[in-house]
Amino acid sequence: xIKGFIFDLDGVLTDTAEYHYLAWQxxxxxxxxxxxxxxxEQLKGISRMDSLERILxxxxxxxxxxxxxKLQLADEKNEEYKKLITKISPRDLLPGIKEFMAELKQADMxxxxxxxxxxGPDILNQLGIADLFDTIVDPAALANGKPDxxxxxxxxxxxxxxxxxxxxxxxxxxxIDSINAADMFSVGVGTPESMKFxxxxxxxxxxxxxxxxxxxxKDR
Ligand code: G6P
Ligand code: MG
Numbered sequence: 001x002i003k004g005f006i007f008d009l010d011g012v013l014t015d016t017a018e019y020h021y022l023a024w025q026x027x028x029x030x031x032x033x034x035x036x037x038x039x040x041e042q043l044k045g046i047s048r049m050d051s052l053e054r055i056l057x058x059x060x061x062x063x064x065x066x067x068x069x070k071l072q073l074a075d076e077k078n079e080e081y082k083k084l085i086t087k088i089s090p091r092d093l094l095p096g097i098k099e100f101m102a103e104l105k106q107a108d109m110x111x112x113x114x115x116x117x118x119x120g121p122d123i124l125n126q127l128g129i130a131d132l133f134d135t136i137v138d139p140a141a142l143a144n145g146k147p148d149x150x151x152x153x154x155x156x157x158x159x160x161x162x163x164x165x166x167x168x169x170x171x172x173x174x175x176i177d178s179i180n181a182a183d184m185f186s187v188g189v190g191t192p193e194s195m196k197f198x199x200x201x202x203x204x205x206x207x208x209x210x211x212x213x214x215x216x217x218k219d220r
Contacts, residue, residue, distance in 0.1 A: 002185075002217065004134075004166040005104055006155040008045070009115035011171030012189055012205065014092045014127055016085060016117075017044060023081040024055060027073060033059030045172030047116045047145045048074050078119075085119065090128040096206035101132050103210040110134045112155040114168070116145055134159055147177035152184055167213060173197070185217055 010016045021040045028035045033055060043051045052074050056062045065073065090098075104111060113120055113136040120139070124130040135158040137151050144150050156166045168179030171189045176198045179186035188198030189208070195201035200216040202208055 002109070002165060002167055002214065004110035004112065004156065004159045004161045006112045006114045006152055006159075006166050006168045006179075006184070008168075008170045008172070008175050009113060009117055009120050009123060011044060012094070012169055013097055013129070014088065014094055014123065016088075016123065019081055019084040020051075022084060023077050024051065026080055027077045028055050028059070031056070031059065031061060031064075031073070033061065045116060045146050045170070045174040047139065048078065048118070050145060052077070082119065085123065085126070088123060088126040093127055093129070094205040096204075096208055098129075100205070100208040100210070101129065105132060107210055109210075110159045110161065112159050112166075113137065114151045114155040115139065116151070146172070146174040147181065149178050149182035152179050152182035156182070156184070167217075169208070170198075187213055 007013060010020070020043065021037060024043065025035055035055060035058065039058060042054060052070060053062065056064070111133045113124065113133055116139050117123070118139055121130070121136055124133065137154045137158060139151070142150050152168050153163060156163045159166065163182045163184040166184050167187055168182070168184045169187045169189070170176050170179055173194060176186050176188050176195065180197060186198045188195030188201035189205055190201060191203065192201070200213065
């Protein structure tokens with residue numbers, strides 16, 4: 001029986017991908033690396049340091065910086081990102097999210113956040129939905145990021161539920177892989193191509209609906 005929903009943040013509840021992109025682009029430029037939106041797709045869902053490593057590898061500069069310098073560069077990106085997200089407000093909730101969360105609360109579902117973002121708690125506050133969540137997985141305490149199942153397994157544990165009692169919602173391929181590996185039902189938001197490994201998907205958050213997700217689980 002389904003008792004909880006575990007959400008990704010970026011690209012599911014709000015669209016911060018563009019802000020992450022702009023902040024990385026600025027940093028990459030300083031390092032003499034040019035990235036575009038197509039490249040940015042592979043940064044979705046992965047941690048700050050993993051993102052930096054991918055950008056450096058893309059620019060053939062993986063060995064150009066020491067570990068300390070890399071931490072400094074990641075900090076620099078985060079400072080820029082934090083400037084860009086100060087204006088996030090409840091108006092930035094993606095279409096249908098408010099209604100979907102109200103349905104879940106009505107059905108007594110427990111809610112957890114499983115985002116790789118260390119800015120997750122601040123963003124939930126700015127979106128005005130922090131109170132709806134029973135728990136937030138701390139990404140700083142993870143041994144392995146998505147696609148490893150750890151973050152979704154921890155989310156279920158923090159809700160005092162088993163993975164089978166939870167549904168994970170994600171927009172990134174790494175995130176769907178993480179949910180599936182946790183033995184949890186995966187709901188994707190995205191194109192059929194990008195969401196082909198999800199147990200079910202919608203193309204738009206406006207189509208997220210509690211009853212239709214439950215119907216899909218029964219069909220399995
Ligand atoms: C999310 C985003 C990634 C981002 C990561 C870490 O998963 O999709 O693009 O790099 O969080 O975010 P942070 O706010 O901690 O830098
Ligand atoms: Mg995401």
